[in-house]
Structure formats: structure tokens, C-alpha cells
């Protein structure tokens with residue numbers, strides 16, 4: 001019997017969607033699926049059952065200590081003879097599996113979209129360039145260590161969920177495994193979060209300067225959305241980096257992405273290509289964004305945006 | 320403080336990515352080269368630390384001889400020593416890369432702090448920094464958005480799912496950073512002059528294969544569409560608002 005272990009992240013509401021999708025992919029790689037995590041809430045057992053897991057293991061690691069968690073995963077994998085260890089390709093997932101790869105001196109393959117057995121090894125498809133390019137590769141490894149680009153993997157639920165055994169696992173850790181442990185402080189949420197906004201109104205170099213963002217903010221607010229920007233805008237210091245959308249910024253998945261004065265570089269699109277509808281406003285009808293946007297207004301932002309703000313205000317007043 | 324910053328030369332792709340017929344490499348014939356924005360920020364962070372505390376910034380790359388250009392770019396904004404690890408025309412995986420960097424850091428160091436980008440712009444393996452830390456037996460933190468150095472330790476902070484996480488690492492340490500940690504400066508004229516004259520020290524690390532072998536690169540199928548033009552200038556605004564209404568955005 002082969003077994004695949006998935007390290008799952010959880011909050012008080014349960015295991016996160018990205019971890020559950022990772023479990024869906026992992027289930028196809030081995031006979032038995034084992035989920036594990038730290039500080040798992042009560043609902044995790046039912047989530048694990050729905051995901052088709054047979055065991056749910058709670059890792060006794062005090063605090064978020066990436067190396068300590070990796071050590072625990074390694075010991076659990078050895079104990080169970082696991083053929084694969086997976087995590088969602090989040091900041092935590094990639095960090096923990098990198099530590100696991102380093103501890104055990106094995107390959108770690110980041111941000112996989114698809115994985116299949118081939119002979120003794122695996123064929124993996126993974127993201128490069130923030131998802132703008134894919135790589136197909138062959139992995140030959142005693143144990144596959146993988147993170148999964150969960151936002152690009154469909155959710156899967158188990159056909160016939162069976163009962164889940166719950167247990168806890170006490171790893172034996174070195175002091176060095178815990179020397180880097182996070183002190184955590186919950187942040188005050190301010191406004192609509194960019195990553196989860198339903199509407200993103202984004203400005204690029206075409207906005208012309210920091211003043212030009214006043215009207216973008218007004219439109220975003222009227223639509224209940226968040227402001228996004230391109231890298232040029234943050235590099236010039238017009239807006240803070242936390243608003244940047246793209247490969248080295250935030251990935252957004254809104255219903256509407258309104259791209260104002262943004263050319264559509266591949267690294268920018270890497271962050272907004274999952275938008276349901278994209279509308280571009282640009283003076284250049286040949287800008288690359290035009291082959292990704294659904295709709296376009298050809299024109300100068302200085303003219304279009306104030307008119308849009310006024311028209312929206314008018315329409316919203318009438319509603 | 321002696322700092323080392325690791326940089327990877329990558330093609331500067333723009334509107335779309337073209338592949339060579341082998342499907343194993345990006346067609347770079349018409350492209351310039353750069354490093355990841357994360358790595359640019361790592362250089363800036365190192366230079367700021369040296370400006371406030373003294374010391375020097377060494378930059379390192381494993382790549383082709385042309386990657387000296389990326390080292391010089393870093394000198395133009397304040398780095399002073401350059402190490403080029405010759406890749407010898409091979410594709411290096413993250414394990415071999417980490418071994419080469421760790422060996423070079425021991426040979427050319429000691430370094431109090433080694434900075435990386437969170438992930439390389441092209442391969443995005445998310446691991447070279449962590450592996451180097453393990454090989455050197457040092458503490459490491461990744462994805463860092465704020466760093467402060469004080470009496471033999473660094474405090475490194477980042478935000479994750481609405482929680483601020485902060486880590487204290489005793490020096491010598493390894494940190495990988497993300498864009499946004501600072502706003503990198505532009506090169507000055509004297510900086511550019513220094514860059515031209517910078518000496519590039521070269522090393523020839525030993526190559527080794529890995530269990531992950533690339534078969535081909537694929538440009539993902541995205542719907543190429545032609546945006547439907549709603550209109551031009553101010554005249555198009557009425558159409559746009561109607562569209563938003565149809566999409567249910569105004570509800």
C-alpha cells in the first residue's frame with residue numbers, strides 16, 4: 001500500500017480551500033491519503049473525510065516553525081513509508097516543503113498543476129514565470145515532494161467518503177528546528193482586500209502620476225472594489241507595493257478587472273488572468289492587453305475616467 | 320556587516336513568450352535581460368544595511384559569462400564585489416545551484432547575512448535560499464517584507480493571510496525577500512562608472528544532475544480574443560456603464 005501525505009493549513013473555520021484541492025490531486029497518486037496539519041479545528045475531520053482521506057494526523061509542533069514542521073513531516077513520512085508529500089503552493093506550503101527537501105536532500109517541485117505516475121517516477125506539469133509558462137518534466141525520486149498551484153487545480157471531492165482515523169504525532173525535534181518560530185499578530189483589516197475583491201480597478205503608467213489615482217479610488221469605492229496597480233506604478237513610487245497585481249505582486253480573481261492605462265505585460269497578466277471579465281481603457285488599440293481583455297474603451301484616461309465616475313454616480317443615485 | 324546577495328539572470332519578456340523550436344528554452348533573440356524584482360529589492364536592502372552599519376555588499380550569480388551584466392547593474396546601485404559562478408552552458412537545478420552557492424559563500428566569505436529573492440523569475444523553484452541555509456547550518460526566513468538588523472540578530476517580518484509573522488534570526492543568517500520590502504534606487508552616474516570598472520571574480524563550481532528533468536516548456540493555452548471595442552473616449556462611457564450593469568457589478 002502506498003501512501004501520500006498532504007500538509008494542510010487551517011484556520012478556526014477549517015482547512016483552507018487550497019489544501020483541500022491539493023488533497024484532491026494527492027489522492028490520485030497513492031492508495032491511501034493522509035492529511036496532517038497543526039492546530040486543526042474540529043471540522044477538519046469531516047473535511048478530511050469528504051476529501052477521501054483515511055487518516056488525519058495532528059502534528060505537535062509548538063508554533064509556526066517551518067523547519068520544525070518539515071522535520072515532523074519527514075518523520076511522519078518515514079513512519080508511514082509515504083511515497084509522496086504535498087502541500088498547497090502558498091507561502092507557507094512552499095517554505096515548508098523547501099525545508100523538507102533540504103532536510104532530506106531530496107528534490108522539491110514547486111507549483112505543480114498536474115502529476116501522474118510514469119513507471120517508477122512521475123510526469124509533472126508545473127508553473128514557471130508565475131504561471132505565464134508551463135514546464136513538463138520527469139521526476140525520478142524515492143519520495144515526491146510537491147507543492148500544488150491550487151488556484152489552478154479543480155476542487156475534487158471523494159466519491160465514497162469513509163470514516164477517518166484521527167491521531168496525533170509527536171515528532172522529535174532539535175532545538176535548531178524551533179529556533180526560527182513566528183511570533184504572530186493579527187492585522188487590522190483595512191478596506192476591501194485586493195486578493196479577494198469582487199471588482200479591481202487597476203491603474204498603470206497611463207494614469208500619469210499619483211494624482212491620477214484619486215478618480216480610480218473613487219470608482220473602486222463606488223463599485224465596492226479595490227485599487228490595483230502595475231509594477232511601473234509602484235516602482236515610480238506613485239502607489240504602495242501592496243496594491244501591485246502580477247507575478248511579483250498579488251494574484252486577483254475578481255468578477256471585473258478594469259485595467260486603466262496598463263499595457264498588459266505577461267508579468268502583469270499573470271496576476272489577473274483569472275478575472276471573469278476584463279475591460280481595458282487605453283489610448284493604444286494595439287496594446288497587448290487588447291488580446292486578453294473582453295471589452296475595451298479606446299481613449300485618454302484623463303477624459304474617460306472622470307466621465308465614468310460621473311456617469312456611475314448618476315446611475316447609482318437613480319437606483 | 321558583510322552581505323552576499325544572489326541574483327539570477329533571466330530574459331525580460333514583455334507582451335508574450337516565444338519558445339525556441341526545441342521547446343526547451345525561451346527565444347531570447349529580441350530580449351534584454353534582468354533579474355527578478357525580488358532580487359533587485361534584496362540588493363537595495365543589503366546596500367541600505369551597509370549604508371547604516373558599514374561593511375560591504377557582494378553579489379553573486381550562477382550563469383553564463385553574460386550574467387556579469389546583472390552583477391554590474393548591482394554595482395551601479397551600491398554593491399562592491401562580484402562573483403560569477405560559471406554554469407558552463409548547463410541547466411542547473413535548485414539543488415546543484417544551492418550547493419554551488421553554499422560552497423562559494425564559504426570560499427569567498429564569511430558573510431554575516433545572505434539575501435535571496437523569494438523565488439527566481441523564471442523557474443520559480445521557491446527553495447534555493449532555504450537549501451543554502453541548511454547546507455551552511457544557518458537559520459533562514461523566506462518571503463520577508465521588512466528587515467531590521469540589531470546587535471547580532473535580524474528581525475524579519477512578513478504578512479500571511481491577515482497575520483503579521485515576525486522571526487528573529489541570530490547572525491549569520493539567510494533571508495529571502497519579496498518585492499515591496501523597499502523601493503530600489505536608480506543607479507547614479509558615479510555608480511554607473513564604478514559598474515564599468517568592477518572586477519568580476521569567477522569560480523567554476525561542480526555540476527550535478529537532479530532527479531527532475533525538464534521535457535518541454537509549454538505556453539499555456541489562453542483564449543486569444545480581440546477585445547470588443549465599446550467606443551472611443553468620453554462617448555463610450557454610457558456603453559461601459561450599461562455593461563457593468565449587465566454584468567451585475569452595480570447591484
Ligand SMILES: Cc1cc2nc3c(=O)[nH]c(=O)nc-3n(C[C@H](O)[C@H](O)[C@H](O)COP(=O)(O)OP(=O)(O)OC[C@H]3O[C@@H](n4cnc5c(N)ncnc54)[C@H](O)[C@@H]3O)c2cc1C
Nearest residue numbers: 204205206230231246247248249261262263267268283301
Ligand atoms: C520578473 C518580472 C516580474 C514582474 N512582475 C510584475 C508584476 O507583478 N506586476 C506588473 O504589473 N508588472 C510586473 N513586471 C513588469 C512588467 O514587465 C511591465 O513592465 C509592467 O507591467 C508595465 O506596466 P504598465 O502597463 O503600467 O506600463 P507600460 O507598459 O508603460 O504601459 C502603459 C500603458 O498605458 C497606456 N497609456 C499611456 N497614456 C495613456 C492615457 N493617457 N490614457 C490611456 N492609456 C494610456 C499606453 O498605451 C500603454 O499601453 C515584472 C517584470 C519582470 C521582468
Ligand SMILES: Nc1ncnc2c1ncn2[C@@H]1O[C@H](COP(=O)(O)O)[C@@H](O)[C@H]1O
Nearest residue numbers: 325326381435436438439444445446447
Ligand atoms: N543561478 C542562480 N544564481 C544566483 N542566484 C540564484 C540562482 N538561482 C536562484 N538563485 C537565488 O535563489 C532565489 C530563489 O530561487 P528559486 O529557488 O530557483 O526560486 C532567487 O531569487 C535567487 O536569489
